[in-house]
Amino acid sequence: MSVKTQEFDVVIIGAGIVGATLASLLAKTKCKIAVVESKLAETFNPDSDFDLRVSAISRASQRALESAGAWQSILDKRAHPYQTMHVWDQGGSGEIRFDAQDVGEPDIGCIIENTVIQSSLFEVLQASTAIQLFCPSQLTSLSQSGDAHIVILDTGEQLKSRLVIGADGPRSPVRELAGLSVSREDYAQKGLVTVVKTEKPHQDTAWQRFLSGGPLAFLPLNQGYSSIVWSLPADVADRMLTLDDDEFKRQLAEAFENKLGQVTEVSTRVAFPLVGSHAEHYVVPGVALLGDAAHTIHPLAGQGVNLGIKDAVALADILLPLSTREWGSFKRLRQYERARKGDNLVTLKAMEGFKLLFGHHSSIVKQTRNTGLNVLNAMPMVKQKIMRQAMGL
Ligand SMILES: Cc1cc2nc3c(=O)[nH]c(=O)nc-3n(C[C@H](O)[C@H](O)[C@H](O)COP(=O)(O)OP(=O)(O)OC[C@H]3O[C@@H](n4cnc5c(N)ncnc54)[C@H](O)[C@@H]3O)c2cc1C
The missing domain is CATH 3.30.9.10 (D-Amino Acid Oxidase, subunit A, domain 2)
Structure with a gap:
């Protein structure tokens, strides 16, 4: 029996915080979005214990989640x-x-607990008429067909789109299938x-x-x-x-x-x-990587998911003014890569620098970094600048 291919303006693989944020932002325009996620999101129970995974959500990420329509639901659940x-x-x-x-x-x-963010975003995905959720469902193959890609799921369903997004986490099957290489540093x-x-x-x-x-x-x-x-x-x-x-x-x-x-x-x-990792390229024609699929960083400054949400905002800002026919344009995807790669790389390197600096046992290094921290603490203008940067203001 032949399987009917369903066509979409974009297929997003992975509805973690980053993929679900992108889908919610894009759903504001008239379009057809497929979201493929292998795990069902946990529903939030106010009497449940706290999730072990939490994120320090910056002001910039808060604004993105407001724009995605999930913020109020997050606050109604549990956030500190x-x-x-x-x-x-x-x-x-x-x-x-x-x-x-x-x-x-x-x-x-x-x-905020990751389950709180994820379940609130899932509510947005489920309520949207622009989004078709394939969940629980897993990407098993990705191949090019003319100017589009064919995505095959483990359920046997076939999806076709000019744009496929890999928001499928650090082991990103999309990254592998698209042949995008990644450098890794095991900490x-x-x-x-x-x-x-x-x-x-x-x-x-x-x-x-x-x-x-x-x-x-x-x-x-x-x-x-x-x-x-x-x-x-x-x-x-x-x-x-x-x-x-x-x-x-x-x-x-x-x-x-x-x-x-x-x-x-x-x-x-x-x-x-x-593990720190960074994809050499975030895009190939018709495919783009976001969030942990493109980069993972040391959690010491709690920036991982915030960088991923910035990726989602940057890509949505580029795509939303365009006609959906142009969403797979390599020129536009390159524009997204240029907008995000530098910022992600700087943050990745800064975290590695902090890790080395604070892991050093030499007494001279210890003395210098202690003096450095105290000097910085006494410089209100510089501190304000660091804070505004970290908050994404
Ligand atoms: C210990 C620790 C603490 C952290 N603390 C913070 C913090 O305080 N603040 C912060 O900003 N970041 C923090 N991070 C980093 C943060 O958790 C990640 O950057 C973030 O979760 C990445 O989100 P994502 O949506 O890109 O990827 P993921 O959360 O990995 O989501 C990817 C999704 O894709 C799905 N998927 C994978 N393969 C397939 C497939 N083949 N088909 C369909 N679906 C698929 C998965 O099921 C998953 O839901 C921390 C990380 C660690 C390890």
Whole structure:
């Protein structure tokens, strides 16, 4: 029996935060969008435990999610704004504080569980008449046919479009099938994530301590809970996963210099390998990569998803004024690549630089970086500039 090919203006593979944001932004124009996602989004339950994966959503990403129609639903579920960021160095006197009021903003950003963002975006996708969701469904093949591409799904369905988007995460099958090469740097670290409650309140502050093994972040959540992202040498992270809860709580509080007192509660723990990667090109004719499919960075500044959302906004800004017939234009896709590659590369390199600088054991380097942090802390204008940049203002 022959399979009928369905035609679309764009086929988006992957409805993670980045792919779903792009689909929601493009759905504002008259068009036909196919979104293919292999996993069903979890529905949010207000009585559920906090998701172990959270994102520090910048002001720029907040605006994009507002424009995508998902922000109010995110706020109605669960999100925690933070007003202050406090960063300090292990075994030294260097520290820096950023306050939202220094840039005249009510907060620096929001800590939001990934399931909250994803389920809110899914509601937008499901409500849109421009979008046809293929979920759960997986891309299995991608081939060129004239000036279009044919996408075949594991369900046997065939989709045809002049534009195929790979928003399918770090292992991106679209990137592989389109023959786009990627450079990788294994950081030999794992990001251990968990949720804790502490003796003292978190003060709506995102805390980060740079340790020689990697940075440790306490990110504020509702009801006094904090989300932990602890970058550790891979073998140490694996060991941390095997500790009993009391011993883990003790070691975590100690690594954090007991800044928030004892750790009184801890949830399950999971560790993700940390790998930096960057695709050599984000586009080939009729195909573009976005988000983690194009780049992954060290989570030390919580910028990964924010960069991906910037990719989605940049591509939507280029495509929306065009007729949908032009959406696959290589010239336009190159314009998207030029708009985003430089910014992503600078952030990737900056994160690698921070990781090296703060991982250095030499006393001269330690002294210099502590002095540097304190000097920076005493320079309000420079701090404001850094904050505005990080918030995407
Ligand atoms: C420990 C850790 C902490 C982090 N903390 C932060 C933070 O605080 N702030 C921040 O901004 N970033 C953070 N990040 C990075 C952030 O999580 C990622 O950058 C972000 O989730 C990438 O989103 P994405 O939509 O590009 O990719 P993904 O979230 O990987 O989504 C890709 C989607 O594609 C789907 N897919 C894959 N293959 C197929 C296929 N063949 N067919 C159909 N669908 C497919 C997948 O199911 C998935 O839903 C962190 C990362 C780690 C590891």
